[in-house]
Amino acid sequence: MSLITNPRTTDAPKRTLNQVRPRQTLRDRYGDRVFNVTATAILLLSILAVVYPLYFIVIASVSDPNAIYEGKVWLFPSGVTLEGYQRIFADSRIWNGLGNTLIYTVLGTAISVSTILCGAYALSRKDMPGRKFLMLLFVITMFFDGGLITKYLVVRDLGMLNTVWAVVLPGAVGVWNLIIARSFFEHTIPNELREAAQMDGATDFKFFFKMVLPLSKPLIMLMIMIHVVAQWNSFFDALIFLNDDTKYPLQLVLRNILIQSDVSSTGTTGGDIQSYAAAQRIAELTKYAMIVVSSLPLMIALPFMQKHFTKGAMIGAVK
Numbered sequence: 513m514s515l516i517t518n519p520r521t522t523d524a525p526k527r528t529l530n531q532v533r534p535r536q537t538l539r540d541r542y543g544d545r546v547f548n549v550t551a552t553a554i555l556l557l558s559i560l561a562v563v564y565p566l567y568f569i570v571i572a573s574v575s576d577p578n579a580i581y582e583g584k585v586w587l588f589p590s591g592v593t594l595e596g597y598q599r600i601f602a603d604s605r606i607w608n609g610l611g612n613t614l615i616y617t618v619l620g621t622a623i624s625v626s627t628i629l630c631g632a633y634a635l636s637r638k639d640m641p642g643r644k645f646l647m648l649l650f651v652i653t654m655f656f657d658g659g660l661i662t663k664y665l666v667v668r669d670l671g672m673l674n675t676v677w678a679v680v681l682p683g684a685v686g687v688w689n690l691i692i693a694r695s696f697f698e699h700t701i702p703n704e705l706r707e708a709a710q711m712d713g714a715t716d717f718k719f720f721f722k723m724v725l726p727l728s729k730p731l732i733m734l735m736i737m738i739h740v741v742a743q744w745n746s747f748f749d750a751l752i753f754l755n756d757d758t759k760y761p762l763q764l765v766l767r768n769i770l771i772q773s774d775v776s777s778t779g780t781t782g783g784d785i786q787s788y789a790a791a792q793r794i795a796e797l798t799k800y801a802m803i804v805v806s807s808l809p810l811m812i813a814l815p816f817m818q819k820h821f822t823k824g825a826m827i828g829a830v831k
Contacts, residue, residue, distance in 0.1 A: 566807075573597070573800035577793045596797030600769070600805060608758060609765030616750075616761055617743040620680035624739045625732065627685050632693030633720060636701070647694075650687045660752070667753055678753035679746070679761070689735060696731045697724070737817055744810055766802045770795075 572580055576591030584590045600606055635643050658666075663682060672678040701724055709719045725732070747763035754760060760768070 569800055569803050573797070573804050577796035580796070593797070595794075596801035597805075599794065599798060600801050603769065605757075605760075605765045605769070606762070606805070609760055609762035612759055613744060613762040615676065616679050616746075617740055619676065620684070620743040621736060621739040623680055624684045624686070624689075625735045628690050628693050628735060629725070629728070629732070630720075631685065632690050633697050633724060635690070636694045636697035638703075650690060654687045664752060673753055674755045674759065676759070679749050680743075682749060682753075686738075689738060693731060693735065696728065701727065733817060737814070740813075741810060745806075762806060766806055770799060770802060 568586070571587075571589040572585055573596055574592050574594060575585045575589040576593060579585050579590035634640055635647055637643070667673060667678050667682060672681065705723065706719055709723060714722070745763060747761060747767060750759075750761050750764050754764075757768075
C-alpha cells in the first residue's frame with residue numbers, strides 16, 4: 513500500500529474553502545467601528561447638554577451680570593463676586609426655610625416610604641381578602657382627581673391648615689410607587705419563604721420586619737431617593753396650605769425672594785437709571801445663586817446613593 517499522497521488531492525479542499533468563503537464588504541469591516549464612534553459621540557453630546565447648563569449656572573452665580581449679558585461668560589467666570597451668596601445667606605428667611613425643608617423632607621420621606629412598603633406588601637399577599645378591589649381604588653386615583661378645591665376643603669376640615677401635616681400627608685402615598693413596590697414583593701419574596709417562617713413560629717409582623725425588609729434594600733433605597741427629591745423640591749402644597757411665612761420651606765422662600773427682587777428692579781422710575789441697573793444686577797446675582805443653593809444639597813447626596821439607585825431602577829425589569 514503506497515503512503516505517497518497526491519498533492520493535488522490535498523490542495524483541493526483548501527481551494528474549495530477559499531472559493532466558498534464570502535468576500536467581506538465595507539459594511540462588515542467598518543460597521544461596528546462606525547456604530548461605536550457614533551454612539552460615543554451621541555453619548556458625549558448628551559452628557560454635555562446636561563452638564564454644561566449646570567456648570568454655567570455655577571459660574572454665572574459668581575460672575576458680574578454685565579459680563580453675562582455681553583456674552584463673556586461661557587467657560588470661565590468673569591468679574592468674580594460673591595455678592596449674590598452674601599445677600600442670600602444674610603437673609604434669616606433662608607436659614608429658617610432650610611430648617612423647615614429638612615423637617616418636611618425627613619418626616620415626609622419616612623411617612624411615605626413606611627406606608628408604601630406596608631401597603632405594597634399587604635397588597636402583594638394573595639391570601640389578603642379584597643386586595644384586587646383595594647388595588648382598583650388606588651389605580652382609579654391615578655386617572656381621576658377631586659381637584660384643588662376639594663383637596664383644600666379636606667385638609668381644612670381635618671384641621672391641618674398651617675401645620676406640617678398639610679405638607680407631608682396629602683401626597684404621602686404615590687400610587688405608581690405603590691405598584692412598583694407591590695410588583696417587587698410579588699416577584700422577589702417567594703411564598704415558600706413565608707411558609708417556612710410560619711413553620712418556625714414567625715408571625716406576619718416578624719416575617720415582614722425580619723425577612724422581607726432586609727431582602728428589600730434596593731427597593732427601600734429607591735423609594736427613599738424618589739421621595740427625598742420630591743419633598744426637597746416641593747413648594748406648591750406649602751403655598752396653598754401654609755399661611756405663616758415662618759413655616760415656609762426653602763423652595764417657597766427662594767421663590768418669594770426672587771419675586772421681590774424682580775418687583776424691586778421693575779419698580780424703579782425711568783429716570784433713575786443707576787438704581788434700576790443696580791436692582792437688576794442684584795436680581796440676576798440672586799437668581800443664579802438661589803438655583804445653586806437649592807440644588808447643591810441633592811447634588812452632593814445623590815452620588816452616594818447611585819449604586820442603590822442602579823439596583824432599584826432594575827426592579828422588575830428581568831422578571
